[in-house]
Amino acid sequence: MHPHLACFNAACRARFHIDDVLYNCPTCGGLLEAQYDFSATDPVALKRTWRERRMDNAPLSQSGVWRYRELFPFLENLSHVVTLREGNTPLLDAPRAAQYAGLSRVTFKHQGFNPTGSFKDNGMTCGAAQARSLGMKRVACVSTGNTSASMAAYASAGGLDPLIFIPHGNISYGKLAQALEYGAKTFQVEANFDQILALVRVLAERLGIYLLNSINPFRIEGQKSIVIEMLDQRDWRVPDWIVLPGGNLGNVSAFGKGLREMLQVGLIDKLPRLAVVQAAGSSPFYEYMQAKGLTPFRAQGHPETLATAIKIGDPVSWPKAQFEVETSQGTVERATEQEIADAKAIVGQCGIGCEPASAASLAGIRKLTAAGVIDRDADVVAILTGNVLKDPDYIYRYHTGQLQAPDGSPIQSTFGNKPILVANDTDRITELIGV
Ligand code: F0G
Secondary structure, eight states, rough: OOOOEEEETTTTEEEEESSOOOOOOOTOOOOOEOOOTTTTTHHHHHHHHHHHHTTHHHHHHTTTTTGGGOOOOOOOGGGGOOSOOOOOEEEEOOOOHHHHHHHEEEEEEEEGSSSTSSTTTHHHHHHHHHHTTTOOOEEEEEEESSHHHHHHHHHHTTTTTEEEETTTOOOOOOHHHHHHTTTTTEESSSSOHHHHHHHHHHHHHHHHHHEOOOTHHHHHHHHHHHHHHHHHHHTTOSSSSEEEEOOSHHHHHHHHHHHHHHHHHHHHHHHHEEEEEEEEEOOOOHHHHHHTSSSSSOOOOOOOSSSSSGGGSTTTTTHHOOOOHHHHHHHEEEOOOHHHHHHHHHHHHHHOOOOOOHHHHHHHHHHHHTTTTTTTTEEEEEOOOBOGOOOHHHHHHHHHOBBBBSSOOOOOOTTTTOOOOOOOOOHHHHHHHHH
């Protein structure tokens, strides 16, 4: 069986050529995924190969994504790969965060250490490689900021023209600045993420532009490497829980697929449970999963959260996300603006730092531990999806007591750390420092 695309819808499962330019199943409209034959894959040999590559200076071995390429063998010709040495992100112990969340221990897998500062790079290196392999010239995405920063970088590095569509006034300056600096033609559209995604799909069709949103199955393939690398770093010891923020729900879909495939190949012997955390003002998936199948999935027309990365009311990958959460016996939680802001400050106090959406992970763990869903002594890996410098404006406002929720209500600066304005006066400064 050659690598191919398959419809994710269990009632359809139509198959297509791996190089067909498709984002949805032409038969039923379902989501698509890449499928491979892993029946002859030897897990012991793979683990050895992957360790050896860490000592090899070849660019593909140095990439924390392509090092694991045997688990996403969709590309016939590896010369199409564009790598900025993505992945290679650390696992960090954070005792202060564990204590805050009510756990004896927590580990952060910090995807903010990526070349453009978010987990999107893991997927984008694969999406860009497929675009080049297909002979595409232009690539496009709609984004809450990180996808566009990543796509701009990988497209420009790989000689493709990046076209970016972002919701006007709703992404952080750090992310917009990256898109401009990496040379993307950038459209700030007066509509929300979900509306712009519909627009971009029409444009992609009309102009023959390759779409690199997370509906692109090759992005999902690359994001599997986040959990593969994490397990390699843990010598293949499976955690009890993996907790991550959810927006468009591509990442949880990638994690679930990667974990199931690792189990199938024999690289791991059980599945960790997946917990997805949404911002309370932008939580259609939480609402849907709470209803336990009694109501159909309903998009939110006006999602609101300061964690703009996950401000998405109509997440495209919800059917995959539902399947992965249920298969792993996982759960979905939501966190308020205050909970996200405080959890973020705690991640900062650990000397680690992250962007607002990422802190939903820790805020969610705290709630799930308090509710008894996550055991105090559980082995928990929390994903930090983006770098602390992505949204400095939010940080400054929080620490100076000026942060306001989207409805205008103040967010308490619970763990605030205000800068001190002072005259150039040694005695006064000595007094302020204390002896
Ligand atoms: N965290 C960060 C920092 C993100 O940028 C995103 C998504 C998520 C979490 C949620 O991941 O969509 O796979 O559930 N950002 C996208 C973007 C939507 O356009 O950059 P998801």
